[in-house]
Amino acid sequence: FNADHCFFVTNGTSTSNKMVWHHTVAPGDVVVVDRNCHKSILHSIIMTGAIPVFMKPTRNHFGIIGPIPQSEFEPATIEAKIRANPLLQGVDAKKVKPRVLTLTQSTYDGVLYNTETIKRMLDGYVENLHFDEAWLPHAAFHPFYGTYHAMGKKRTRPKYSVTYATQSIHKLLAGISQASHVLVQDSQTTKLDRHLFNEAYLMHTSTSPQYSIIASCDVAAAMMEPPGGTALVEESILEALDFRRAMRKVEEEFGKDDWWFKVWGPEKLVEEGLGRAEDWVIHSDGKGSKKSASRWHGFGQLADGFNMLDPIKSTVVTPGLSLDGKFDKTGIPASIVTKYLAEHGVVVEKTGLYSFFIMFTIGITKGRWNTLLTALQQFKDDYEKNQLMSRILPEFCQQHRRYERMGLRDLCQHVHQLYAKYDIARLTTEIYLSDLTPALKPSDAYAHIAQRKTERVEIDKLEGRITVGLITPYPPGIPLLVPGEVFNKKIVDYLKFARDFALMAPGFETDIHGLVEEVDDHGKVHYYADCVADGRARKGSKKLLATADNLVQVGDDGPYGRNV
Incomplete structure (x- = not known):
């Protein structure tokens, strides 16, 4: 190593x-x-x-x-x-x-x-x-x-x-x-x-x-x-590239007027073998002579050569959303595809709005990824025929009987239109790129749990409150807030959307770790987050200053202890 x-x-x-x-x-x-x-x-x-x-x-x-x-x-x-x-x-x-x-x-x-x-x-x-x-x-x-x-x-x-x-x-x-x-x-x-x-x-x-x-x-x-370990890694990369090549071949067979799933990654893909590692290096998005080749990632302006995509990690993109965040008239949310795959014996690593993630680890063979390819082709057939949900997803329909008499294509369109109506792609992007304000050190905020100085606040009243725990939506599983940070309007709006969406499309709700779910006497579900008791970050509040009671390290350890 x-x-x-x-x-x-x-x-x-x-x-x-x-x-x-x-x-x-x-x-x-x-x-x-x-x-x-x-x-x-x-x-x-x-x-x-x-x-x-x-x-x-x-x-x-x-x-x-x-x-x-x-x-x-x-x-x-x-x-x-x-x-x-x-x-x-x-x-x-x-x-x-x-x-x-x-x-x-x-x-x-x-x-x-x-x-x-x-x-x-x-x-x-x-x-x-x-x-x-x-x-x-x-x-x-x-x-x-x-x-x-x-x-x-x-x-x-x-x-x-x-x-x-x-x-x-x-x-x-x-x-x-x-x-x-x-x-x-x-x-x-x-x-x-x-x-x-x-x-x-x-x-x-x-x-x-x-x-x-x-x-x-x-x-x-x-x-x-080495050399055994090198060969094992090379086999993993080759299998991942063979899968990408097979997906492109299927797309070519269906033709430009039909739809198929895409695998996110560089446009250039060698016909056989490993190719060059340089082909997987991420370049700036849409600048200069490399514009067409660098448009694939959608991350904007990046320093050339600073990043690379690991080919063994493959993100499959479903139809319905363009890289610039625009919704198509029809779409296939990834959560429906992965539920279908699960009931057909294929379990994926992670599911997003219009993408899901698979990984080619040591030991993954052509037989394994061929099973996925076959299941995706079967999904396409069932989608085109608008097969009844009760026939193709019986386990899911057992839990959510409202979908039993719906067709697969109809359900895809129902969820897709909800995503488009609420512009969920923009909403989920903005919450992670919004500026967050720390009001307390994470350890100090978390200490309120042990001190029993917390308050369970309903999501409609969360703006300006200080969280004592992690708030993590799945997908993508990245913490949105850490202890001591303040709920802003964009995050509260997102939590409200997640609550409303769960009522409109049960079974496709966003799982948000850190939210507490409680049912009232009338059967209505309420969502809360645990916050610092009476803790609210107000505009114009006094700034926290470094004092003798609030020491932070600003230098190296000196001969007589730590410089502060």
């Missing part, structure tokens, strides 16, 4: 992340975090008492989370974010040295970052660089991925910043459930103190570990030993 140190973890990468954070972060430390991070990183912020500064990723209208622009990694940009953070008013941003930067590498949808560029930009400014590679442990074993993963052979290590990577062995390699590890690469001037790291490791590991998980970590590592 090209690391100097490796620690096996038997309770998942969520725990690996917490180990890294408890070794590197103290209460009051400023940390730089990807807004697209896994919830375990947000839990780490709460547990350590850190003050987060968030980097905002891009997003397209399909609901696919894109990369954080390269400009967000500039120290000057991070300084500006520190200066603008209400929790750090009165602090000299130029003297703040962020303790850790955590980046989701890769995103769930397969977007990778050029880690060498990030290391060059932040070496010496951020003490610890943490790449959450839960979905990328395979990249180190094939040259296709180049510098788009945390640690590689023959790369110059950072001079000052220590590099961490946390990886899920059970997700992409051959480990059993919860198999994970922490990889550490020393910098030129700083070596990991294994004894001190062990304190964080022991804090989070079990004294009764499951030894079969440890064994599977060893076996998975042995399997990846």
Whole structure:
């Protein structure tokens, strides 16, 4: 894995992340975090008492989370974010040295970052660089991925910043459930103190570990030993590319006047073999001579060469929504397709509005993805015939009898028209790109739960209130609010829409973790969120200043303790 140190973890990468954070972060430390991070990183912020500064990723209208622009990694940009953070008013941003930067590498949808560029930009400014590679442990074993993963052979290590990577062995390699590890690469001037790291490791590991998980970590590592490991990764990439080629062939057979599912990704696809990794590098959207070739991603202006799409992660796009967010007259919401697939023995990884996600891990064969291809063709046939829902989705209709006598095409159109009426693509994009205001440190807001100083507030009255927990809509499963942040109008409007949509199309509702559902005496469902009791962020309220009672770290540890 090209690391100097490796620690096996038997309770998942969520725990690996917490180990890294408890070794590197103290209460009051400023940390730089990807807004697209896994919830375990947000839990780490709460547990350590850190003050987060968030980097905002891009997003397209399909609901696919894109990369954080390269400009967000500039120290000057991070300084500006520190200066603008209400929790750090009165602090000299130029003297703040962020303790850790955590980046989701890769995103769930397969977007990778050029880690060498990030290391060059932040070496010496951020003490610890943490790449959450839960979905990328395979990249180190094939040259296709180049510098788009945390640690590689023959790369110059950072001079000052220590590099961490946390990886899920059970997700992409051959480990059993919860198999994970922490990889550490020393910098030129700083070596990991294994004894001190062990304190964080022991804090989070079990004294009764499951030894079969440890064994599977060893076996998975042995399997990846070159040349065998390289061959396994290459097979995965080839199968993923063969699937894309097969999908395009079916589309060609149906012709331009008919519809078929598309696979999101670069327009250029070689006829056979791997092709060039360069073809998967993401270029700026619609600028210059590469305009037609770069329009596929929909993320707007990006730095050329800073990001790449992992071909083994495939997003299948259903008809009904264009990349610029415009709804077609007819459409097929992805949730209906994936319900159909599930009742035909195919379970997908993630479902969006008009897209669903599948992954080609080690061991996926042509027989496996051929089953998916056949099921999609069968869906198209049933859609064209407008087959009765009770015949093709009996299990779903058992739970929602209102759809029994509807045809498949009629149901697709019903849900599609609701999406278009409420412009759900724009709504879901805006809530994630809206500016969010922190009113309390995440740890302070979360402490209200233990202190029983919370209030359950109905969603109509949430605007201006401070949340004590995570608010996470599924899809896409990315936290919308973290403890201490304020509900704004756009988020409240979205929650109202989700409530109303659940009544109009039961069975297709958005699952929002963090909302509490209660039924009144008349059978009506009400939705609430837990907030700070009597806590409301009002305009013109007094700014939080750094005082003797509210210390934050703004410098290095000195000879007489921590500078504040």
